[in-house]
Amino acid sequence: MTAPACRACRGEWPAADAFIADCGPAKAYLHEDQFFAGWTVLVLKRHVTELYDLDPHERGALMDVVSEVARALAAVYAAVKMNYALLGNQLPHIHWHVIPRAADDPIPREPVWTHAHAPRALSPAEQRTRIDALRVRLGR
Numbered sequence: 001m002t003a004p005a006c007r008a009c010r011g012e013w014p015a016a017d018a019f020i021a022d023c024g025p026a027k028a029y030l031h032e033d034q035f036f037a038g039w040t041v042l043v044l045k046r047h048v049t050e051l052y053d054l055d056p057h058e059r060g061a062l063m064d065v066v067s068e069v070a071r072a073l074a075a076v077y078a079a080v081k082m083n084y085a086l087l088g089n090q091l092p093h094i095h096w097h098v099i100p101r102a103a104d105d106p107i108p109r110e111p112v113w114t115h116a117h118a119p120r121a122l123s124p125a126e127q128r129t130r131i132d133a134l135r136v137r138l139g140r
Helices: 056-077 124-138
Strands: 019-023 026-030 040-044 081-085 095-101
Touching (some): 019 056, 019 124, 026 056, 040 056, 056 081, 056 095, 056 124
Antiparallel strands (some): 019 026, 026 040, 040 095, 081 095
């Protein structure tokens, strides 16, 4: 069931031009802030707020997709570590943040949102290049 108040269900977030790929139970999008290069969000296709509300098969399929996208991001961005976050405090709709952490990471032992920085928006050409690289790695 779609929650009318949910920005993800209404198609207001993430931005359509950030779409990377349909990944089965979720869709992958490049996060609007690319200060941490490759930051991607996986948004569940239906409205659910908690992992425990998914049946075991759907939950397993979602975790497989999170792993598949993380592997692609790690390869494309030469990540030394991957970060995964499923919070839902600001947007109560299951969505995973999958964030490659680079060798030159300014805060390698801290969560990305603790680092004060100006968000890095990409030009349309830069965004397309990053999305295309991930699509190739994902085989889509």
